[in-house]
Amino acid sequence: MFSRSTIKCAARYKRAFSTTTIRSADFTHAVIGAGVVGLSIARRLQSRQGASTILIERHGHFGNETSSRNSEVIHAGLYYGEDSMKTKLCLKGKQMMYDLCKKNSIAHNNCGxxxxxxxxxxxxxxxxxxxxxxxxxxxxxxxxxxxxxxxxxxxxxxxxxxxxxTTGIVDSHGLMQFLQGDYEENNGICAFNAAVESVEPIDKGAGGWTLWTKDRKTGEQSSVTVETLVNSAGLGAIHISNMILPSHRQIKxxxxxxxxxxxxxxxxxxxxxxxxxxxxxxxxxxxxxxxxxxxxxxxxxxxxxxxxxxxxxxxxxxxxxxxxxxxxxxxxxxxxxxxxxxxxxxxxLGKLGAVTSGQGFQDFYIKKEDGFEGFINLLGIESPGLTSCLAIGEEVNDILY
CATH class of the missing domain: 3.30.9.10 (D-Amino Acid Oxidase, subunit A, domain 2)
Structure with missing residues (x-):
């Protein structure tokens, strides 16, 4: 999965992180999925002092799936219900998005x-x-x-x-390019073409995870150990979740x-x-x-x-x-x-899928899973996921720390 240079980076970052008990892991954090949400989460976690984050993506490039095939709309937050996570994160993320785009010259238009x-x-x-x-x-x-x-x-x-x-549009590719660049400039590691095949807890009580992956180009299998695992795999997130959770907590x-x-x-x-x-x-x-x-x-x-x-x-x-x-x-x-x-x-997360609040409405699922220390699960991250991505990064950080 990883090139020799990546393995060397893993060894270089093998150090203690003050909030955990697993001291010998290759990385403090692994984020699965390099869509716009995964990029935002990895960037935020890597900004923590002493962090070493690896971003694992099954494709050869960021944003190959939902993140690059949408309307590119910065949503105002009009539809999702006052107490929903979608509303909370959309409102916060919208302002963060406009601020980031203005500060870093990322193409956008507050067109209404x-x-x-x-x-x-x-x-x-x-x-x-x-x-x-x-x-x-x-x-x-x-x-x-x-x-x-x-x-x-x-x-x-x-x-x-x-x-x-306050509705607008953003160049989603330019946004993701910035997020990846900023993450890597802060010594974050990207592992592309890496399909996660299995995940095993190191110690269910204390935390820590071993991820087994296969390189989609060469077929080479390898593993990496991490202290904290964030599942932000988008279309593959439920598949990853079902690898980890017991059968009675698995979903379709x-x-x-x-x-x-x-x-x-x-x-x-x-x-x-x-x-x-x-x-x-x-x-x-x-x-x-x-x-x-x-x-x-x-x-x-x-x-x-x-x-x-x-x-x-x-x-x-x-x-x-x-x-x-x-x-x-x-x-x-x-x-x-x-x-x-x-x-x-x-x-x-189901076929009802109402966009507006009310019967059938499905909120974002962003949770620290009970009984699985150091595992954050993100499921059903659809619209307004692009608008909310920066706020989701903050939310995951807040859940963990």
């Missing part, structure tokens, strides 16, 4: 978002969003019909528009594919994100309009339950339904210019 309603039921839904936003201190306001026509004449909102001014993974669609013409070209009103039972937030850093439009994601998390093909059968959704708020769009773009997979 419109949530549009076409009938009375949808209007009632966005009024609830507005009321909730006020309770958690997130700025939102209704946009008058005259202002809608002036600012975005191509957008149809027959019943009303709610604007979220669920995967929601989201297809995205491109638009090849220059008009219409809104300058703001556009989301349909959240409809209960939809399983998502509708086929929304987002922008990339160059202003290119993309639509999505939809929700398609799949069994294979490696199938990233865009389902052409979803296009017609997506076009119907898009035309509800962008009627002048040329349907022939909408095409298949890419797909991403979101890890889920």
């Amino acid at each position: 978002k419109w949530i549009v309603a076409q009938d009375d039921a949808q209007m009632a839904a966005i009024e609830k969003v507005h009321d909730f936003a006020r309770t958690i201190g997130v700025p939102t306001h209704f946009v008058s019909p005259d202002e809608v026509k002036r600012r975005e004449p191509d957008i149809r909102a027959q019943a009303g528009v709610l604007e979220s001014t 993974p669920y995967y929601a594919k989201g297809s995205y669609f491109s638009y090849s013409l220059s008009k219409p070209r809104p300058s703001i994100l556009v989301y349909p009103a959240p409809v209960p039972g939809h399983g998502g937030l509708g086929t929304h309009l987002t922008l990339d850093m160059s202003g290119r439009i993309r639509f999505g994601p939809d929700v398609e339950w799949v069994d294979d998390p490696t199938d990233l093909s865009v389902n052409s059968d979803r296009l017609e339904e997506a076009i119907d959704d898009i035309k509800s708020y962008l009627p002048s769009i040329d349907s022939s210019a909408i095409g298949l773009d890419y797909a991403g997979i979101r890890p889920k």
